[in-house]
Amino acid sequence: MPKPEQTVRTLFRFFNEVGIINQLSSRLFETRLPDGFLVSHFTVLNHLTRLGDGRTPMDIATALQVPKTSLTHTLSGLSKAGLIIQEPNPKDARSKCVMLTDAGRQFRADAIAALGPDMMDVAEHFPPERIAEALPLLEEIRAFLDKRRDV
Amino acid sequence: MPKPEQTVRTLFRFFNEVGIINQLSSRLFETRLPDGFLVSHFTVLNHLTRLGDGRTPMDIATALQVPKTSLTHTLSGLSKAGLIIQEPNPKDARSKCVMLTDAGRQFRADAIAALGPDMMDVAEHFPPERIAEALPLLEEIRAFLDKRRDV
DNA sequence: CCTCATTTGTTCGATGTCGTACTATTTAGT
DNA sequence: ACTAAATAGTACGACATCGAACAAATGAGG
Numbered sequence: 001m002p003k004p005e006q007t008v009r010t011l012f013r014f015f016n017e018v019g020i021i022n023q024l025s026s027r028l029f030e031t032r033l034p035d036g037f038l039v040s041h042f043t044v045l046n047h048l049t050r051l052g053d054g055r056t057p058m059d060i061a062t063a064l065q066v067p068k069t070s071l072t073h074t075l076s077g078l079s080k081a082g083l084i085i086q087e088p089n090p091k092d093a094r095s096k097c098v099m100l101t102d103a104g105r106q107f108r109a110d111a112i113a114a115l116g117p118d119m120m121d122v123a124e125h126f127p128p129e130r131i132a133e134a135l136p137l138l139e140e141i142r143a144f145l146d147k148r149r150d151v
Numbered sequence: 152m153p154k155p156e157q158t159v160r161t162l163f164r165f166f167n168e169v170g171i172i173n174q175l176s177s178r179l180f181e182t183r184l185p186d187g188f189l190v191s192h193f194t195v196l197n198h199l200t201r202l203g204d205g206r207t208p209m210d211i212a213t214a215l216q217v218p219k220t221s222l223t224h225t226l227s228g229l230s231k232a233g234l235i236i237q238e239p240n241p242k243d244a245r246s247k248c249v250m251l252t253d254a255g256r257q258f259r260a261d262a263i264a265a266l267g268p269d270m271m272d273v274a275e276h277f278p279p280e281r282i283a284e285a286l287p288l289l290e291e292i293r294a295f296l297d298k299r300r301d302v
Numbered sequence: 303c304c305t306c307a308t309t310t311g312t313t314c315g316a317t318g319t320c321g322t323a324c325t326a327t328t329t330a331g332t
Numbered sequence: 333a334c335t336a337a338a339t340a341g342t343a344c345g346a347c348a349t350c351g352a353a354c355a356a357a358t359g360a361g362g
Contacts, residue, residue, distance in 0.1 A: 138168040145175040
């Protein structure tokens with residue numbers, strides 16, 4: 001059992017690395033996206049494609065862990081670009097249903113294709129198995145922080 | 152050797168988890184800092200404490216992987232709060248030396264103390280050894296993305 | 303039904319981030 | 333030395349993020 005200070009140091013380093021990796025990867029992502037689009041746009045399209053569209057903005061904000069006011073802004077950008085359509089929610093008049101357009105699906109596919117070479121470059125230096133090994137820990141920490149968030 | 156699409160999927164998940172963890176941990180950090188201070192402020196103070204002060208803004212920006220214009224803004228906040236002092240750089244008149252003040256060191260110590268309970272809470276659910284196991288991979292990926300950045 | 307609290311999404315304002323353009327200084331090449 | 337290219341930091345502007353306050357709608361409790 002390590003000493004508490006050592007433990008805290010390890011955790012600080014962990015979050016520090018996570019922060020820098022996020023910074024660098026987001027920047028890389030954005031250089032590959034068409035001008036005017038950010039990682040946040042891609043993330044929403046990706047989420048809707050993977051888990052199905054027709055979700056409410058609030059659902060999406062919760063899943064992606066971003067404040068709803070930030071998501072409003074992101075969705076408005078996606079709407080203006082014709083990548084999604086926001087329909088009224090028949091179940092709840094306060095709410096909306098976010099639907100992907102064909103252009104939205106295509107945008108996501110193109111983005112993934114555009115990032116492919118970078119991803120393969122990473123994969124050449126880091127065996128996917130090694131990345132995959134780290135995923136469970138990351139997911140658990142994510143879930144833990146998520147649950148802890150409201151406290 | 153996994154199929155390329157599977158590889159890409161794994162990497163996307165990895166970066167996705169990293170992004171959300173960063174989001175959640177940054178938010179948590181900031182709720183523990185005094186009002187008006189951000190993770191970026193803490194990160195600079197922490198960096199200077201760990202690796203020694205007297206560095207130039209450019210050194211710091213490179214180490215933390217943030218654009219120099221962002222760092223200018225962060226340093227100005229730290230200066231206004233009296234947590235650092237920017238002295239002229241005797242080796243290079245274009246540049247400066249960023250020095251920690253006692254208040255700056257104290258601020259960092261207080262911040263770490265304020266975050267201690269959260270860190271210990273994480274540590275209770277995730278053995279530090281498990282976190283430590285993941286660190287080398289994170290550091291390597293960080294270094295890889297860093298080197299690849301200019302490309 | 304009829305409040306009242308809760309929830310959804312937006313607007314607004316403040317502020318952080320970062321790219322571009324600029325000045326001052328240093329360094330390299332001749 | 334002298335000029336040209338590179339580099340440090342900043343000013344500025346565009347824009348993303350996010351908290352607070354708000355309106356509309358829902359749901360819970362009487």
